[in-house]
Amino acid sequence: MTSPAGAPAATLAITSLDDFIFGRAPHPVRCGRGMEIGAGTVIPEINFTLPPIAIAEDTWPEIRRQYAEMIEGVCRRAMELEVPALLVEFETLPPMTENPAWGAEICKLLSNTLGTYHAKHGLRNALRLTPNDTREFQRPPLLRRGKYWEGMLELFARAAEAGADLLAIESTGGKEVSDEALTSADLRAVVFALGVLGARDMAFLWKQIVAACRASGIGPSGDTACGFANTAMVLAGQKFIPKVFAAVVRVAAVPRSLVAYEVGAVGPSKDCAYEGPYIKAIAGVPISMEGRTAACAHLSSVGNISQAVCDCWSNESVQNVRLLSTNAPTVSLEQLAYDCRLMNTAARSAEDARRLRDWLTESDAPRDPHAWVLRPDVVLRLAAEIMEEETPYRRTRRAALAALEELARAHGAGELRLPPQEARWLDTLRRQADTLPEDESALLAEMLDSPAASKFLPAEYGL
Amino acid sequence: MTSPAGAPAATLAITSLDDFIFGRAPHPVRCGRGMEIGAGTVIPEINFTLPPIAIAEDTWPEIRRQYAEMIEGVCRRAMELEVPALLVEFETLPPMTENPAWGAEICKLLSNTLGTYHAKHGLRNALRLTPNDTREFQRPPLLRRGKYWEGMLELFARAAEAGADLLAIESTGGKEVSDEALTSADLRAVVFALGVLGARDMAFLWKQIVAACRASGIGPSGDTACGFANTAMVLAGQKFIPKVFAAVVRVAAVPRSLVAYEVGAVGPSKDCAYEGPYIKAIAGVPISMEGRTAACAHLSSVGNISQAVCDCWSNESVQNVRLLSTNAPTVSLEQLAYDCRLMNTAARSAEDARRLRDWLTESDAPRDPHAWVLRPDVVLRLAAEIMEEETPYRRTRRAALAALEELARAHGAGELRLPPQEARWLDTLRRQADTLPEDESALLAEMLDSPAASKFLPAEYGL
Amino acid sequence: MSDCSKLTEAILNGDAKASVAITKEALDKKTDPQELVSKYMIPAMDEMGKRFETGDCFVPELLISARAMKASLELIRPLLAARGAEPVGRVVIGTMKGDLHDIGKNLVASMLEGAGFEVIDLGVDVGPGLFIAEAQAKKADLIALSALLTTTMPHMRAVIEELKKAGARDRFKVIVGGAPVTQRYADEIGADGYSDNANGAVGLARRLVTA
Amino acid sequence: MSDCSKLTEAILNGDAKASVAITKEALDKKTDPQELVSKYMIPAMDEMGKRFETGDCFVPELLISARAMKASLELIRPLLAARGAEPVGRVVIGTMKGDLHDIGKNLVASMLEGAGFEVIDLGVDVGPGLFIAEAQAKKADLIALSALLTTTMPHMRAVIEELKKAGARDRFKVIVGGAPVTQRYADEIGADGYSDNANGAVGLARRLVTA
Numbered sequence A, B: 001m002t003s004p005a006g007a008p009a010a011t012l013a014i015t016s017l018d019d020f021i022f023g024r025a026p027h028p029v030r031c032g033r034g035m036e037i038g039a040g041t042v043i044p045e046i047n048f049t050l051p052p053i054a055i056a057e058d059t060w061p062e063i064r065r066q067y068a069e070m071i072e073g074v075c076r077r078a079m080e081l082e083v084p085a086l087l088v089e090f091e092t093l094p095p096m097t098e099n100p101a102w103g104a105e106i107c108k109l110l111s112n113t114l115g116t117y118h119a120k121h122g123l124r125n126a127l128r129l130t131p132n133d134t135r136e137f138q139r140p141p142l143l144r145r146g147k148y149w150e151g152m153l154e155l156f157a158r159a160a161e162a163g164a165d166l167l168a169i170e171s172t173g174g175k176e177v178s179d180e181a182l183t184s185a186d187l188r189a190v191v192f193a194l195g196v197l198g199a200r201d202m203a204f205l206w207k208q209i210v211a212a213c214r215a216s217g218i219g220p221s222g223d224t225a226c227g228f229a230n231t232a233m234v235l236a237g238q239k240f241i242p243k244v245f246a247a248v249v250r251v252a253a254v255p256r257s258l259v260a261y262e263v264g265a266v267g268p269s270k271d272c273a274y275e276g277p278y279i280k281a282i283a284g285v286p287i288s289m290e291g292r293t294a295a296c297a298h299l300s301s302v303g304n305i306s307q308a309v310c311d312c313w314s315n316e317s318v319q320n321v322r323l324l325s326t327n328a329p330t331v332s333l334e335q336l337a338y339d340c341r342l343m344n345t346a347a348r349s350a351e352d353a354r355r356l357r358d359w360l361t362e363s364d365a366p367r368d369p370h371a372w373v374l375r376p377d378v379v380l381r382l383a384a385e386i387m388e389e390e391t392p393y394r395r396t397r398r399a400a401l402a403a404l405e406e407l408a409r410a411h412g413a414g415e416l417r418l419p420p421q422e423a424r425w426l427d428t429l430r431r432q433a434d435t436l437p438e439d440e441s442a443l444l445a446e447m448l449d450s451p452a453a454s455k456f457l458p459a460e461y462g463l
Numbered sequence C, D: 001m002s003d004c005s006k007l008t009e010a011i012l013n014g015d016a017k018a019s020v021a022i023t024k025e026a027l028d029k030k031t032d033p034q035e036l037v038s039k040y041m042i043p044a045m046d047e048m049g050k051r052f053e054t055g056d057c058f059v060p061e062l063l064i065s066a067r068a069m070k071a072s073l074e075l076i077r078p079l080l081a082a083r084g085a086e087p088v089g090r091v092v093i094g095t096m097k098g099d100l101h102d103i104g105k106n107l108v109a110s111m112l113e114g115a116g117f118e119v120i121d122l123g124v125d126v127g128p129g130l131f132i133a134e135a136q137a138k139k140a141d142l143i144a145l146s147a148l149l150t151t152t153m154p155h156m157r158a159v160i161e162e163l164k165k166a167g168a169r170d171r172f173k174v175i176v177g178g179a180p181v182t183q184r185y186a187d188e189i190g191a192d193g194y195s196d197n198a199n200g201a202v203g204l205a206r207r208l209v210t211a
C-alpha cells in the first residue's frame, strides 16, 4: 500500500470504509422546499437543456416554451414515481450568463413550477443554478475583471431573487494552460495548471460566490474539475490520450476542487465532478455524481462505480428531444428515479448499502484505471496521502505521485487490467512526475520561462 | 394465501423462490456466435429503429446507412465495455414484413456486422429477428390465409438465410376483440380475447414458426402479450383505465403466452412480455425483460422489478436520434451493459443475487399493482394456481380470479398501496370475474351473440 | 323542469336507460330540446371530463356516460334537425395510411360524439384521398387525423397539401393528434389544431367550429 | 539516398532534432525536396495515422511526430516555393462564433500541418466575416469549420451563405466537423466534406485539394 503507516487520517471527514456509503455524508445540506441531501436518502438530480436552437430575441418565446415543457414533464413524472425529493440543475447557456436577465428569467420560470409542485403535490425539491464561467471567452482570460466577470457577478447576485436555492459553477481558471497539456500528455503542465493556477483562481472565485450566497441566503454548493479531468476522461475515452494519464489527472484535480469547500462551499458537489468521492471523504460534504445515467451526455468507463458513494444521482444533461415514449428529460428522470429507489431500498440496512456499493465498485474497477482511482478504499487511502501535504500545489503533486504508484501497484498485482500500450505510459508519466520540484516557486519560474507563459496572465492569479 | 395447500407445484419448472433469480433458467438457450442465455450470466439485448423516415425505394439507401450506423455503434461500444455477450433484436417495420426482401436485406446487413465483430474482436453475439404480425392490417383479420399471412410465412422461411439466429413475434390474434375490451375495462371480453381466441391463434401460429425454425436450424424464441397486456399497462399509465385492471390483464395474459412454449418455443421470451417471470417459472425457458432502461420506449411503473428474474435485459426500442454524447442506440447499449455488469457481479454469489433481486422487487412492489403481480413470490404462487387448470381458457379465467384475490389480499394487508379510485375497481372487476362461466363454450356462445361477434372471424380460430 | 337535472345525473352515472327515459318524458312535456342539450347534457359531459382530468374517474366510465349522452341525443337530433338546427359539428376522423393504432382515435371519436358532434369514423389505414372525399361528401366541418407511428405522420401533411390542391383547404378545419405528434409539428404542416388527449380534442373541436 | 529512411524513423519517433538534421544533410546533398516530402515524410505521418487508428499510439505521440515533420518542412518549404511549388494546400481553420471548444480544432490543425498543409488558425469564437476575409486574403484552398455546440452549428450554414452572397463559393472548399456535426448536416448546408476525426480530416482535405 502507498499510504505510510501513521498517516494523519484524522484530517479526513470519513476515515472508515464502513461509513463511506451512498446517501449519507457527515455534513448534510438542507435546502429548497423540504429537502435534505446526504441525510440517508439518495436524491435524483436532473439537468436538461435546449435542442439545437439559436438563443436570441426572436427565439425567446420558443425557448421559454421549451423550458416550461421540460420542467413540467419532469415534475409530473417525479411526482408519479414518488421520488423522495427532486434536485433540478439549471446550467445556463453562455448567452444567458452574458445577459444575466435571460438566465434569471428562465431560473424564475423553473422555480415557479417547482414551487407549484411542492405546494400542490408535496413534491420536495430544490433548484441549483449553475452560471457558466464565461471568463475563458477571451484568451488569455481576465479572471478578476472585465465584462465577463461582471456578468457572472451579476448573475450570482440575482440568483436568490430568481428562485435558485443553490449556486454552483464549473470554473475554468488554469484551463488555458491545461488544454494543450492534456493533448500532449504533459503531466508537469497539468500539475501547474491545477495546483498553481487553478487552486488560486478557486480561492478567489469561491470567496465571491460564498459571499454572494451568504448575502442572499442561498447555498454555495460546489464546483467541478470538468474542464480539466473530464476533458481528459473524454479524450481518453476516444483513445486520444492514455487512460492512465486521465486517471492521474482526476486525482491531481482533487486539491483544486477542494479549495471551494475550504473557503465555504457546503455541497452538494457538481454531478460532473467525478473527483467527488475524494471531496466527500476529505470535506464531508454531500456529493452529486453521474454515471451510466449520463450516457446521454457522455459515454463513460465509470458508469457504475461513480454511483458507489453518491448522495445525488444525476443524468448530467440531456437535450429536449422527442423519444418514442416522451421527451428525453422525462426519460432521464425516470431512469434516475428507479436507480435511486434501488439504492434507497438497499440502504434500509447499512450492511446492504455497503454490499450494493461494493458490487457497483467491483463491476467497474478492474477494467479501467479511471474506475480504479474511484474505488472507495483507494479514495480513502489516496485522500489521506494528499492531505498529508499543506498547500494546493504540494497536494496536487502528491496526488499525481500517489495515483501513479497506486495504479502501478494494482496493475502489478493483477488487480487492474491494462493493455500494454497503456501500461507503458505508467513509466513515462512516472518519469515526468518524479522531476516535479517540491517547491512551487521553482515550477512557477520554470513555467514563466516556457511557451506556456504566453497563455496566462500571472496577475489574474495574484502572482 | 391464495394458493390452496397441495397445489400441483410440480408442474412448475421453478418451484423454489431460491432458484428463481436473474441470469439462470432451468433450460438455457445456446445460439448465435458463442452465446448462452440463462446459464448464469445476464446478457444485454439491444433493439433500435429508424427515426422518422418514409420507407420506400428512394429512401432505401439512407435506411441501409442508418442501420449500418446503428449496428456499428452498438457493437463497438459493446466491445469496449466488454459485455459478456450481445443479443441484438431486429424488429422489422411493417413494410419490411409486407415486402420480405427488404426485411431480409436489413437482417443480413446486421448479421454481417455481428459476424465481423465476433471474428475480429471475439464479441459473442446473436441476432433475433422479429417480423411484424401484419395480419391485423385488415379487420376482421384473416389469420391463416391472405397476403399478410403469406408475407409473414415468407419472412419466417428466409430468416436463417438472412442471418437470424432466433425468430420471435408479437402476435395479435384476439386483439381485434381485446382493444375495445380494454378501454371499456370489460374483463369478460378480455378473458375471451386472451383465453379463447388468442390461445387458439398462438397454437396455430407457433406450430408454423417452430416448423420454419426446425427446417432452417434456428431458434424459435418467444412471443409477448404486448398487444394485450402492454396496451393495458400503457393505458393505465396514462390514467385511462385502472391500474388494477391492467395488472389483472397481465396475469390473465400468461396462459396465452405460454402456448408458444408448449408447442416448441425455447426462449428467450420477448423483452416486452412483462409476463415473462410467469413463463420462466412455468416453462423454465430464459426470459428477456425490460424496465427503466426501456424508458426511451415507454414510461413504466415496473422499472426495477421487471429486472428481478431476467436473463436478457433490454431497452425495448430506441430511435436513431442524436444525443449530446452520441447516437441513442449506443447510449441505450451503454446503460444495459452497466446494468448487466452490476447483476453479474452480484451473481458471483447466489445469495447476493437473491439480495439484489429482492431489493429490485421491494423497491417497486408496494407502490403499484402491476409491480405487485411481478413479485417473484407472487409469481410462483399464482403460476401454481394457473397450472392447476388444464385448458387455456380455464387457466385464463383462473389467472384473473387469482390475480384479483391476491391484489385484494395485499391491499387489505397494507402491503400494496392503492388510492381509493383504484381500490374500488377491485370489487367491480371481481363482480365481472365471478360471472365468467367455467365452461369455455358457454362464453363462446355468449360472445358470438354479442356486438363483439362482428369483430372476429370464428373460422380463423378453427371455431 | 327541475327533474331534468336527473338527466344530468343519469349521464353522470352512465345510465343510458334512465337518460333516454328522462329525455323522452321531457320532450313529451315540450321542453326545448336545445335547452336539454346545453343545460343538462353538455354540463354532465363537462363534469365527467373534469373528473377524468383530476383522476377521479377512468375512460370506461367516460365512455359509458358518452354512450348515455349519445342515446339521448339520438332522440333529440331529429327535432333539432327539423328546426333546421345542425349538430354541434360534423367530424371525419381516421388513422393515417399504414397505421393501425386506433385506440386513441376511437377515444377521441367517442368523446366527440359524447360532446354532441356527429362523427364519421373512417377507421384505420386511411389514405388522404378518402379523408377528403368523405369530408366533402358528408359536408364535414372538421377533419381529424390520428397517427401513432412516426413513419405515418408525414401523411398528415399530405392531406393538407391535397386539400390545397383541390382548392378546398378553407372548407375544413384540420386537427391532428396521436403520441408522436406535437404542437410544433402541427404548426409546421399548417394544421388548425392539435391536442395531446381526447378531452382536449373536444375543447379544440368546439373552439374551431364556433370560430 | 538510403539514409533518408532515417528521416522517416525520426518523424515516427517524434525526434525533431534528428529530423531537422537529416533534412539539412539531405538538402545539402541536393536531394530533391519534393521527393523528401512525398517519399519519406508523408509516409511517416501516414504510418503514425495507422498506428493511432489501431490504438497503438496516442495523440501526444502523433503531435510530436507532426511537430518533427513540421520542423523539417520549414526547411523545405522555401525551396519548394522558390521553384514555384505550392504547399499541399492552404487551410483557414477556426471554431464558430460563440464556441470556445478548440481541442478538436487544434488537433485537426496540427494533423493538417503534419500532413504538409499550411494552416492559418483563426482560433475560437470566429464570425463568418473573418473566415471569408482571411480565406480570401491568404488565398486559401480550404475553409475548415469546427463547432462543438449545437447552438453554434448554424453559423456553419451562415459561412456558406455568405460565401455565396459574396460570389466566392466556388473559390473555396468548405469542410466541417466537431462532435455534434454529422454527414447529414454537412450535406444539408452544402458543405464539401465532413469527417468525425482529425485523421479523416487530413484524408478529406487531401482529396479535396487534388480534386
Ligand code: B12
Binding pocket: A324, A325, B091, B092, B093, B094, B131, B132, B133, B172, B179, B226, B227, B228, B230, B231, B234, B235, B240, B296, B297, B298, B317, C098, C099, C100, C101, C102, C103, C104, C105, C107, C108, C144, C145, C146, C147, C148, C149, C150, C151, C175, C176, C177, C178, C179, C180, C194, C195, C196, C197, C198, C199, C200, C201
Ligand atoms: C397499443 C400499441 C400498439 C397496438 C395497437 C393497438 C391498436 N388497436 O391501436 C399494437 C400492439 C398492435 C401495436 C402495433 C405496432 N406498434 Co404500437 N404501440 C402501442 C402503444 C403501446 C400504445 C398506443 C396507445 O394505444 N396509446 C393509448 C392511446 C389512448 O393514446 P394515443 O394513441 O396517444 O391517443 C391519445 C392522444 O394521442 C390523442 N389523440 C390520438 N389521436 C388523435 C387525433 C386527434 C385529431 C387529436 C386532436 C388527438 C388525438 O388523444 C388520445 C386519447 O387521449 C404505443 C406505445 C406508447 N407509449 O404510445 C406503441 C407504439 C405507438 N407502437 C409502435 C410500433 C413501432 C408499432 C409497430 C410498428 C410494432 C411492430 N414493429 O410491429 C406496430 C405497427 C402496426 C401498425 N402498422 O400500425 C411504436 C411507434 C414508434 C414510432 N414512433 O414510430 C410505439 C410508440 C411503441 C414504441 N415505444 O416503440 N402497437
Ligand code: B12
Binding pocket: A091, A092, A093, A094, A131, A132, A133, A172, A179, A226, A227, A228, A230, A231, A234, A235, A240, A296, A297, A298, A317, B324, B325, D098, D099, D100, D101, D102, D103, D104, D105, D107, D108, D144, D145, D146, D147, D148, D149, D150, D151, D175, D176, D177, D178, D179, D180, D194, D195, D196, D197, D198, D199, D200, D201
Ligand atoms: C472539453 C469540453 C469542454 C471544455 C472546452 C475546452 C476546450 N478548450 O475546448 C469546457 C469545459 C470549457 C467546455 C465548456 C462548455 N461546454 Co463543453 N464539452 C467538452 C467535452 C467534454 C469534450 C470536447 C472535446 O474536446 N472533445 C475532444 C475532441 C478531440 O473531439 P472533437 O472536438 O469532437 O473533435 C474531433 C472531431 O469532432 C473532429 N473535428 C473537430 N473539429 C473539426 C473540424 C473539421 C473541419 C473536421 C473535418 C473535423 C473536426 O476531429 C476532432 C479530433 O478527432 C464535450 C463532451 C463531448 N463528449 O464531446 C463537451 C460539450 C461539447 N460541451 C458542452 C457544453 C454545453 C458546454 C458549455 C456550454 C457548458 C456550460 N454550460 O458552460 C460550455 C460552452 C463554452 C463555449 N461557449 O464554448 C456540450 C455541448 C452541448 C451541445 N451539443 O450543444 C457537450 C457536448 C457536453 C455535454 N454532453 O453536454 N466544454
Ligand code: SF4
Binding pocket: A170, A226, A227, A230, A272, A297, A298, A316, A317
Ligand atoms: S462533464 Fe461534460 S457536460 Fe458536464 S460540464 Fe463537463 S463537459 Fe459539460
Ligand code: SF4
Binding pocket: B170, B226, B227, B230, B272, B297, B298, B316, B317
Ligand atoms: S411493448 Fe410497446 S414497443 Fe414493445 S412491442 Fe409492445 S407496443 Fe411495441
Ligand SMILES: [Zn+2]
Binding pocket: A170, A224, A226, A270, A272, A273
Ligand atoms: Zn461539468
Ligand SMILES: [Zn+2]
Binding pocket: A047, A091, A270, A271, A272, A316, A317
Ligand atoms: Zn453537469
Ligand SMILES: [Zn+2]
Binding pocket: B170, B224, B226, B270, B271, B272
Ligand atoms: Zn415489443
